[in-house]
Amino acid sequence: MDPLWIIAAFVFGAISGRIGLPPLVGYLIAGFILNSFGVQGGELLEKAADIGITLLLFTIGLKLKLKSLARPEVWAGTPIHMLITVAVYCGGILVLGMIGIRYFDHLGWQSALLIAFALSFSSTVFAVKVLEQKKETGSRHAACAIGILIVQDIIAVVFLAFSAGQIPSPWAAVLVPALLGIKPIVGKFIRRCGHGELLVLFGILMTVAGYRSFELVGIKGDLGALVFGMLLASNPIANELSERMLGFKDLFLVGFFLNIGISGSPTPAGFAVALILGLAMAFKPGLYFLALTRFKLRARTSFLASLSLANYSEFGLIVGSISVANGWIDRDWLVIIAIALSITFVVAAPLNSAAHRIYTRTAVSLKRFETAERLPEDQPIDGGDAEIAIIGMGGLGTGAYDEMNRRYGNVVMGVDFSMEKVQRHRSSGRNVVYGDAEDSDFWERVEPAGSRVHTVMLALPEVSAALFAVRQMRRRGYRGRIAASVRYEDEIPILKNEGVHATYSLYEEAGAGFAEHVCSHPDNGRKGNVLDPPNK
Secondary structure (H helix, E strand, O other), rough: HHHHHHHHHHHHHHHHHOOOOOOHHHHHHHHHHHHHHOOOOHHHHHHHHHHHHHHHHHHHHHHOOOOHHHHHHOOHHHHHHHHHHHHHHHHHHHHHHHHHOOOOOOOOOOHHHHHHHHHOOOOOOHHHHHHHOOOOOOHHHHHHHHHHHHHHOOOOOHHHHHHHOOOHHHHHHHHHHHHHHHHHEEEEEEOOOOOOOHHHHHHHHHHHHHHHHHHOOEEEOHHHHHHHHHOOOOOHHHHHHHHHHHHHHHHHHHHHHHHHHHHOOOOOOHHHHHHHHHHHHHHHHHHHHHHHHHHHHHHHHHHHHHHOOOOHHHHHHHHHHHHHOOOOOHHHHHHHHHHHHHHHHHHHHHHHHHHHHHHHHHHHHHHHHHHOOHHHHHHOOOOOOOOOEEEOOOOOHHHHHHHHHHHOOOEEEEEEHHHHHHHHHOOOOOOOOOOOOOOOOOOHHHHHHOOOOEEEEEEOOHHHHHHHHHHHHEEEEEEEOOEEEOOHHHHHHHHHOOOOOEEEEEHHHHHHHHHHHOOOOOHHHHOOOOOOOOOO
C-alpha cells in the first residue's frame, strides 16, 4: 500500500478524533485531498475496501442475536421509518430536479429512489462509538438503536445480494440445512481456539468460508460473511471474537473510505447539494422519535435513541458505490453522499455529547408525545421491604449486593440500566429492577423519601452519573446515607461536596481487599497466618 495513503489517513484521522469526530470523516477528507493532487487509488485500494466491507458484515453477524430484534419498535419500526424516509427524500429530490437545481435536474425517479434509499440508513460505526464513549451500550435506548441498525444492516445486505444480478444456483437450496448441520461443529472449533491469534485466524477463516461458499452458489459473498457470523452469534466467545476482529475490520475500512474520497473531488455545486442533504437529515431523528413513542417507548428513550441515529451511514456509501459501479447513478453523487455523511457526523457528535442535558431542558415538551400506556420496564418501582439500594449491578455492584445480602438478609435491592443484566440477576435470585441513574424520569418512578431505604450505594462507571443521581435523590427529599465508588482520587472531593458520606476508590482499595481475602481464607483448611510455610 502506498505510504502516502497511510500518512494522509493517519494525519486527517487523528485530527478528526481530536475534535470529537469519528476518524472516518478524516479518511474521507484525506481521500479528497489526495485526489486533488492527482493521486489514484488503483486495484489494491479497491481490494482493501472490499475486504473491509466483508469483515464489517461478518462482525455484524457476530452481534446479530434474534432476541434483540424481537421488539416491535425494532422489527416493525425500522422498515416503517425507512419506507417513509425513502418516500419523502425521493419526492424532495424530484421536486428539486423540477426546480432545476444542478445534479438533481437530470435524475429519473429510479435514480432518485436509489439515492433516497442510500440516505435512509444510519451509521452503525458512529452510534456504537458514541454509546461506547458514554458507557451506555447496555442501556435501553442503546439496545433500541442497535436493534434498528442491525435490521438496517440486514436490509443493506439483501440489497447487496440482489445488486449482483445473478440467478442463484439450484445448490443454494441446500445452504440452510448445511449451515444448521455445521453450526455445532463450528461451535466446538471456536471453543478450542483459546484467546490468542488462533481465535482471530479462525474468524478470518469463517469470513472467507462464508464469502466463498455463497459465491459458489451464485449469491453475493457479502451475505455469506454475515450469515457465517450469525452462526457464532449465540456462542459465549462471539463478543471476544468481535473485539479481536475489530482492528482488522477498522484497518481495511480505512481503504474503503479513502477509496471513496480518491474517486472524485467535490465541486462547489456538489458541496452545496451535500449541504442541502445534510440539512434534510433533521427529518430522520424527528421521524425516529415519533415512531418510537408510538411503540410506547418513553420520550427519553426515544429521544436518546433518535439522536444516536441522526446521521447518514457508511452503508449508504456502500449502496452508492454499487449503484455507481452498475451505472445507476453518476459518480459525482457518491462524492456528494460522502460529504453529506461527514456533515451529519459533524452536527451529530456534539448533540450526542449533550444529549442528557438537552433532554432535561426539553423533557416537558417531549413528554407530550408519549402514549398513556407504559411498557412493563417503565412501571412505577415499589421498593417493598428494601432498606439498601445498590445502583449499578456490574461486577462491583453485584459483589456489594451479595455481601450486603449475606450480612443483612433480604433487604437489598439492585438497580441497573441493562434489561439483559436485570433479567440475568433475577434468574439468579437477586432483587434487581430496571432503571437508569442518569434518567430524571427514573426518579419519578421511585420515591426514596417515602420508602424504607436508608442507604444507597452508587456503583457507577462515571462520576457525572453519580453526581446526577445524588442531586436527584436530594431534590426528591432523600436524607439517608449515600456511598459511591470512584476510579480516581480527584473525584472524591467532588462527590464529598455533593454530600456523599463515603467513597470507595476502586484502584486503591481493590488491592487491600484482595490481600484481606487471601488472609481470611487459609490454604486447604489450614489455620494460622497465610505467610506460614505450607505443610510438606
